[in-house]
Amino acid sequence: MRTDPDSPGVVARNRPHRIIAVGGGKGGIGKSLVSANLGVALALRGQHVLLVDGDLGGANLHTCLGVGQPTATLSDFMLRPKARLEDVIVPTGVPNLSLIAGALDVLDAANIKYAQKQRLLRGLQTQSVDYLIIDLGAGSSFNTLDFFIIADHGLLVLLPEPTSVENAYRFIKASFYRRLQQVESQYGIERLVERALSTREGAARTPFQIIQHVRQQNAPLAERLEKDLIAFRVKLVLNQARSDGDMNVGAAVVSAWKKFFGLEMDDLGAIRYDDEAWRAVRRRRPIVLDKPESPAAIGIQSIADRLLALDGVTG
Amino acid sequence: MFAMKHFEQQSYYELLEVPVSASEEQILDAYARAMETYSPDSIAVYTLAEPEQLEALRQRLTQAMEVLCALEQRIAYDRELGVTRSPEEVARMRAESLKRAAEATAGKAPANGEGEPPVEPKPPVAQEPRAAQPQPEVQSWSAAEEEPLEGEPLEAEVVTEEEPVAEAKPFGQELASGELASEAQPEVPSNAAAPSEPGPGPAAVPVPPMAAKPAAVSRSLTPAPLGGLKPAIHARPVAPVARHGSAVPPPLPSRNGAIRPFVRTEAESQRHAEAEAPRPVSPPSARSLNGPKLGEAPVLAEASAIATAESALAQVASKARDSRTRLKTVVDIPSDAEFSGELLRQVREGRNLSLQMLADRTRISSRHVENIEADRYDSLPAAVYLRGMLMSIARELGLDPLRVSRSYMGLVASGEKKHR
Numbered sequence: 001m002r003t004d005p006d007s008p009g010v011v012a013r014n015r016p017h018r019i020i021a022v023g024g025g026k027g028g029i030g031k032s033l034v035s036a037n038l039g040v041a042l043a044l045r046g047q048h049v050l051l052v053d054g055d056l057g058g059a060n061l062h063t064c065l066g067v068g069q070p071t072a073t074l075s076d077f078m079l080r081p082k083a084r085l086e087d088v089i090v091p092t093g094v095p096n097l098s099l100i101a102g103a104l105d106v107l108d109a110a111n112i113k114y115a116q117k118q119r120l121l122r123g124l125q126t127q128s129v130d131y132l133i134i135d136l137g138a139g140s141s142f143n144t145l146d147f148f149i150i151a152d153h154g155l156l157v158l159l160p161e162p163t164s165v166e167n168a169y170r171f172i173k174a175s176f177y178r179r180l181q182q183v184e185s186q187y188g189i190e191r192l193v194e195r196a197l198s199t200r201e202g203a204a205r206t207p208f209q210i211i212q213h214v215r216q217q218n219a220p221l222a223e224r225l226e227k228d229l230i231a232f233r234v235k236l237v238l239n240q241a242r243s244d245g246d247m248n249v250g251a252a253v254v255s256a257w258k259k260f261f262g263l264e265m266d267d268l269g270a271i272r273y274d275d276e277a278w279r280a281v282r283r284r285r286p287i288v289l290d291k292p293e294s295p296a297a298i299g300i301q302s303i304a305d306r307l308l309a310l311d312g313v314t315g
Numbered sequence: 316m317f318a319m320k321h322f323e324q325q326s327y328y329e330l331l332e333v334p335v336s337a338s339e340e341q342i343l344d345a346y347a348r349a350m351e352t353y354s355p356d357s358i359a360v361y362t363l364a365e366p367e368q369l370e371a372l373r374q375r376l377t378q379a380m381e382v383l384c385a386l387e388q389r390i391a392y393d394r395e396l397g398v399t400r401s402p403e404e405v406a407r408m409r410a411e412s413l414k415r416a417a418e419a420t421a422g423k424a425p426a427n428g429e430g431e432p433p434v435e436p437k438p439p440v441a442q443e444p445r446a447a448q449p450q451p452e453v454q455s456w457s458a459a460e461e462e463p464l465e466g467e468p469l470e471a472e473v474v475t476e477e478e479p480v481a482e483a484k485p486f487g488q489e490l491a492s493g494e495l496a497s498e499a500q501p502e503v504p505s506n507a508a509a510p511s512e513p514g515p516g517p518a519a520v521p522v523p524p525m526a527a528k529p530a531a532v533s534r535s536l537t538p539a540p541l542g543g544l545k546p547a548i549h550a551r552p553v554a555p556v557a558r559h560g561s562a563v564p565p566p567l568p569s570r571n572g573a574i575r576p577f578v579r580t581e582a583e584s585q586r587h588a589e590a591e592a593p594r595p596v597s598p599p600s601a602r603s604l605n606g607p608k609l610g611e612a613p614v615l616a617e618a619s620a621i622a623t624a625e626s627a628l629a630q631v632a633s634k635a636r637d638s639r640t641r642l643k644t645v646v647d648i649p650s651d652a653e654f655s656g657e658l659l660r661q662v663r664e665g666r667n668l669s670l671q672m673l674a675d676r677t678r679i680s681s682r683h684v685e686n687i688e689a690d691r692y693d694s695l696p697a698a699v700y701l702r703g704m705l706m707s708i709a710r711e712l713g714l715d716p717l718r719v720s721r722s723y724m725g726l727v728a729s730g731e732k733k734h735r
Binding site for chain 1: 322325351358359361362363372
């Protein structure tokens with residue numbers, strides 16, 4: 001299964017092959033756990049992976065990986081205008097896997113300024129690794145959304161619980177409209193998007209309705225917009241599935257999202273609720289390394305394999 | 316590209332998320348899944364859709380299933396949609412629909428593996444055709460559109476494969492030869508033309524030779540021979556008690572837990588059974604194994620907190636186990652059983668469920684449940700709704716929804732016939 005597509009150091013790339021952003025809207029649903037273990041699983045498959053703790057308010061990815069208090073963090077990069085992102089990368093002890101730890105000491109890091117965010121986004125997008133994984137914080141603030149929508153793979157972590165489902169839908173709708181905001185001026189739909197982002201009725205609008213609206217004014221433009229929007233394709237990871245019924249929730253969400261919002265979503269798979277996962281967190285070890293045969297670890301491994309398959313990396 | 320369509324604009328196939336080449340069985344399966352996904356309390360639609368939208372969608376889904384499962388209507392709808400089918404494909408669909416109608420009436424566990432009750436290990440004889448079928452099924456799913464021809468010989472193959480088993484199946488043979496002969500211009504044998512609408516027609520087909528067969532087999536295989544040709548059901552409240560070591564019948568699984576238990580294959584359930592047997596001992600031993608490691612935690616309070624959490628988890632695990640074994644242990648149903656209201660009632664009672672509980676769980680009015688169980692065919696709702704209700708009830712009872720609804724609908728149809 002494991003591959004060594006290229007020997008280290010030989011290839012000089014100026015951007016990550018793929019950016020994976022892990023979000024979900026709600027706190028405590030295992031985003032960090034999924035990020036860390038997915039990072040490990042991809043690294044074990046010979047991919048060069050850089051994990052970034054993008055939870056600007058409550059960073060703890062280093063703990064999930066069992067790395068002690070990091071010597072350098074994202075805040076070192078943010079506070080020093082001269083610093084390069086490369087300067088704050090720390091090793092994790094896992095071959096092929098390195099980490100940019102979250103800002104631990106800046107209380108208001110979650111409120112970073114626009115210019116700082118742009119610098120960070122640019123810095124991230126120019127990392128030369130196979131996979132850059134950004135672990136996002138809870139909530140649907142613009143700072144979170146902007147990291148989510150630059151990703152090639154927007155992973156949505158979901159628990160089979162109403163609270164999580166509610167926040168997840170809010171999160172993807174918000175990121176969808178955030179993304180729409182970036183292209184709106186081309187299509188003359190500023191007012192529509194503004195309403196979608198600011199009012200309740202507006203938020204109930206589906207992409208389909210927006211396209212219809214544009215079509216009334218300019219059909220070819222609507223066609224282009226449709227193509228643009230279809231590309232917004234979130235990938236679902238169902239965490240803590242406790243029953244066989246839970247294992248099907250991912251597929252049900254994909255179906256419902258398509259029928260009521262009109263967009264495709266990919267079901268990447270489910271991770272079983274697992275005692276071992278919980279113990280691994282207690283031991284501060286990624287479960288993929290600690291108990292690779294446990295149901296949760298197997299779930300994560302198969303998600304990693306599916307991602308590699310989607311990206312055409314043969315295993 | 317029609318990626319962005321509101322469900323109102325979706326075709327019946329898109330609605331049910333099946334390819335245009337889907338078999339009736341795939342359609343019914345997709346329908347059952349969709350009804351689960353779009354039930355009022357489904358988690359997947361929470362905050363995504365208004366109740367009225369959901370209701371509208373469910374109605375569309377039912378309409379879609381009905382049209383696509385009635386062959387003549389489906390062909391007419393396909394024409395409307397602009398779907399063209401080769402004569403071979405139409406012939407294959409016709410054969411399929413006849414076969415299904417026949418099976419529904421015969422009340423026999425269909426040979427193609429969809430009718431497996433998770434309830435009782437079946438005689439291996441029935442397993443043979445079962446094993447043979449899945450491949451053609453998969454193949455026709457992907458390749459049927461391009462190569463409709465391939466579907467047909469396979470269909471015939473399965474039928475002939477059953478012959479050496481000496482399972483007298485008069486209409487099955489007739490069907491195979493009749494269909495094969497009429498390849499180009501599918502002309503359905505006159506007496507088989509009626510059953511294209513599943514239900515009334517095949518009621519006239521003689522059933523006896525088949526009914527005798529499974530009983531004979533089960534007599535030779537089961538340690539405790541069951542008397543009579545149709546050993547009705549025998550509820551086994553004793554078994555779960557012995558197994559779980561408590562006087563109370565095992566708790567019912569959560570709605571979700573029971574969604575698709577019937578998908579499990581024979582071999583799988585056996586594996587599960589084996590895996591489960593030693594398990595009751597495992598939670599404590601697992602804990603003692605992990606105990607020392609956890610004991611490394613310096614703070615005592617922490618360790619005790621872990622122990623508490625662990626025992627809670629063990630409880631959850633044992634519940635999950637119960638819900639899985641429950642389906643196999645509570646009631647035995649012969650593979651050729653007809654799912655009358657009476658049988659459904661016995662299964663429900665075997666599950667220790669009151670009529671009201673079943674009504675609540677399925678969100679079907681208790682009056683309907685009562686009428687269904689009492690086989691009061693005159694008082695039942697329209698077939699569309701009845702079929703959905705039967706599927707929900709079957710799912711809740713851990714039975715195969717397709718088998719139950721077909722069997723019951725067949726009884727309803729033949730009952731109505733007698734009245735006339």
